[in-house]
Amino acid sequence: MSRNDSDNDVVRRSPSLLSLQDSAINTIVKNIGGYRELITKKISPPMRKILFDEAMRRKEEIGAYQVWVALPYLDQHRTxxxxxxxxxxxxxxxxxxxxxxxxxxxxxxxxxxxxxxxxxxxxxxxxxxxxxxxxxxxxxxxxxxxxxxxxxxxxxxxxxxxxxxxxxxxxxxxxxxxxxxxxxxxxxxxxxxxxxxxVDIEPNSIKQFLTTLESKFGHQEYDAVKYPRRIGVILKKTDFDEPCRQAKVTLLNNLHDLFPSLTKLHILAQKELLVVGDTHSKRNRLLNILRREGGTLKALCLTYIWPEMNITFNHISEHCNDLEFFELIKSSLRHDDPITYFGKLKTFKWNETFNWECTIRLDKIMSAPLLEKIAIFNCNIKLGNKESLLNRIRNRTILTQVTNLWIMGLGPDVEDLHELASTLRSLGVQVNTYQNQTHGIMAIIIQMIYFNF
Known part of the structure; x- marks a missing residue:
C-alpha cells in the first residue's frame, strides 16, 4: 500500500473514530453519577474536562443530582x-x-x-x-x-x-x-x-452594628420595605472618599432610628388610594422621616405621594437642604413657587405616569440654579409664565448648567413645548422633537443631549 493510500485510509476512518469517542462520552455522561471513583482511575484529566463540560450542559436532561455526586471526581471545580x-x-x-x-x-x-x-x-x-x-x-x-x-x-x-x-x-x-x-x-x-x-435583634442594635461597619464597607444599602419582619442589606467596599448609605422605606414602617445617617433615601407610600382619615397620618409620617433623615441626604426619591397629602416642594427643601438628586415617581407635589431654594440640585426627574390632575409648570422647575439633568414625563405640562420663562432662557439666566433634558407631554399645550424647543434651537442647542397624534391626543417629546450654552 502506498503512503497516499494509507493517508486516505486514515481520513476515511476518522469520522468513525470520532463517532466512537462521542458515543463513549455520551454513555458516561448519561450515567455519570454511577462512575465516581472510576472517573479518576480510568479517565485522563483532559477527558475529565470534556466530561465536566458536557455533564453541565446536559444537567437538566441527566439530572442535577447525578452531576452533583460526580463533581468531586471531575476536578474542574477545584480551580x-x-x-x-x-x-x-x-x-x-x-x-x-x-x-x-x-x-x-x-x-x-x-x-x-x-x-x-x-x-x-x-x-x-x-x-x-x-x-x-x-x-x-x-x-x-x-x-x-x-x-x-x-x-x-x-x-x-x-x-x-x-x-x-x-x-x-x-x-x-x-x-x-x-x-x-x-x-x-x-x-x-x-x-x-x-x-x-x-430581624432577631433590637433596632438600636441594628443601627449600632451597621455604624461600626462604615469604615469597612463604604457603600451600604438597606431595604426596609418588609420591616419589622425582615430587611435587605448590601455592604460593599469602595475606593470613594465619601460614604454612600441608602435606604428604601415605606410610610407603614415604624422605623424609629433604624439606620445610620443616610445619603440616599427612597420613600414609598401606599399604592392604593388614600382612605378618609388616612391622609393626615401618612403626611405626618412622611414629614417625620424627612425631618429625621433629611439633613444628610444627597438624593431623595418619592413614590405614590398623592395630592391629598398636600406635600409641597417647600416641605422637601425645608428638611433636605443639600439635595443633589431628586426624583418623583407616580407622585403629585405642589410647586407654587420657583424652586430656586434647591441650590445644590443637579438632577431632577418627575415621572407622573400621565395623571391629568397633576400639572407640572416648567417655569417653576427650571429655576433651580445648578440643574444639569432634567427628565419629565407627564400628561399635563405647562410652561407657566411662558414669556418670562423663554426670556430667561434667551438671556441665559436659567438652564446654564444643563447637559441633558428630556420632556414628554400630552394634551392641548404641546404647541408651547414646540415654542420651547424653538427657543433652545435659536441659541444653538441641538434639539430633537418627536410628535405623535393618536385618538385626538397630541404628544411631543423634546430631547437635548450633551449641550451647554
Whole structure:
C-alpha cells in the first residue's frame, strides 16, 4: 500500500473514530453519577474536562443530582472561583409548609452543600445562595414548600471559606445576628448582599452594628420595605472618599432610628388610594422621616405621594437642604413657587405616569440654579409664565448648567413645548422633537443631549 493510500485510509476512518469517542462520552455522561471513583482511575484529566463540560450542559436532561455526586471526581471545580446554588436547585431537600407533610425529592441539605464547597472548591471567591424553590416547577415548589433558612451551622461553614470576597444570598432566610457574624469575621469580604434578613435583634442594635461597619464597607444599602419582619442589606467596599448609605422605606414602617445617617433615601407610600382619615397620618409620617433623615441626604426619591397629602416642594427643601438628586415617581407635589431654594440640585426627574390632575409648570422647575439633568414625563405640562420663562432662557439666566433634558407631554399645550424647543434651537442647542397624534391626543417629546450654552 502506498503512503497516499494509507493517508486516505486514515481520513476515511476518522469520522468513525470520532463517532466512537462521542458515543463513549455520551454513555458516561448519561450515567455519570454511577462512575465516581472510576472517573479518576480510568479517565485522563483532559477527558475529565470534556466530561465536566458536557455533564453541565446536559444537567437538566441527566439530572442535577447525578452531576452533583460526580463533581468531586471531575476536578474542574477545584480551580473554580464562582459557585451558585442555582446550578443545582433541584438537589436540595425542602420541607412542606405548615399543615402539609410533603417533602421534596431533593436529598442534599444546605449544610452539606456548603461543606462540599469547603472540601472541594478551595479557590472559591464568589458564592451565590439562591432560593432552591425555583426550578422548572417553580410555582408548585413555592406554594408547597417553606423558604430555606440558613441554620447557625451553615453560617459557621461560610466562615471557613477563607477566600470568599463576594457573597449573595437571595430569597433564603438568614438571621441578622448570624449575618453580623459573617460580616465581622470574613476577613477578605468585599461585598455581601441579601434581601431576606430576619430581624432577631433590637433596632438600636441594628443601627449600632451597621455604624461600626462604615469604615469597612463604604457603600451600604438597606431595604426596609418588609420591616419589622425582615430587611435587605448590601455592604460593599469602595475606593470613594465619601460614604454612600441608602435606604428604601415605606410610610407603614415604624422605623424609629433604624439606620445610620443616610445619603440616599427612597420613600414609598401606599399604592392604593388614600382612605378618609388616612391622609393626615401618612403626611405626618412622611414629614417625620424627612425631618429625621433629611439633613444628610444627597438624593431623595418619592413614590405614590398623592395630592391629598398636600406635600409641597417647600416641605422637601425645608428638611433636605443639600439635595443633589431628586426624583418623583407616580407622585403629585405642589410647586407654587420657583424652586430656586434647591441650590445644590443637579438632577431632577418627575415621572407622573400621565395623571391629568397633576400639572407640572416648567417655569417653576427650571429655576433651580445648578440643574444639569432634567427628565419629565407627564400628561399635563405647562410652561407657566411662558414669556418670562423663554426670556430667561434667551438671556441665559436659567438652564446654564444643563447637559441633558428630556420632556414628554400630552394634551392641548404641546404647541408651547414646540415654542420651547424653538427657543433652545435659536441659541444653538441641538434639539430633537418627536410628535405623535393618536385618538385626538397630541404628544411631543423634546430631547437635548450633551449641550451647554
Amino acid at each position: 473554580t472561583e464562582r459557585f451558585t446554588t442555582e446550578d443545582f436547585s433541584t438537589i436540595f431537600h425542602l420541607k412542606g409548609k405548615r399543615g402539609k407533610n410533603m417533602i421534596s425529592e431533593g436529598c442534599v441539605s444546605m449544610e452539606e452543600f456548603l461543606q462540599y464547597l469547603i472540601d472541594f472548591v478551595p479557590n472559591l471567591r464568589q458564592l451565590i445562595i439562591a432560593d432552591p424553590r425555583t426550578p422548572s416547577t417553580w410555582l408548585v415548589h413555592r406554594f408547597n414548600f417553606k423558604k430555606v433558612q440558613l441554620a447557625p451551622l451553615a453560617t459557621d461553614l461560610l466562615l471557613k471559606m477563607k477566600n470568599l470576597t463576594h457573597v449573595t444570598i437571595t430569597d433564603v432566610y438568614i438571621q441578622f445576628s448570624r449575618f453580623v457574624s459573617v460580616c465581622r469575621e470574613s476577613q477578605n469580604l468585599q461585598l455581601i448582599k441579601t434581601n431576606t434578613i430576619l
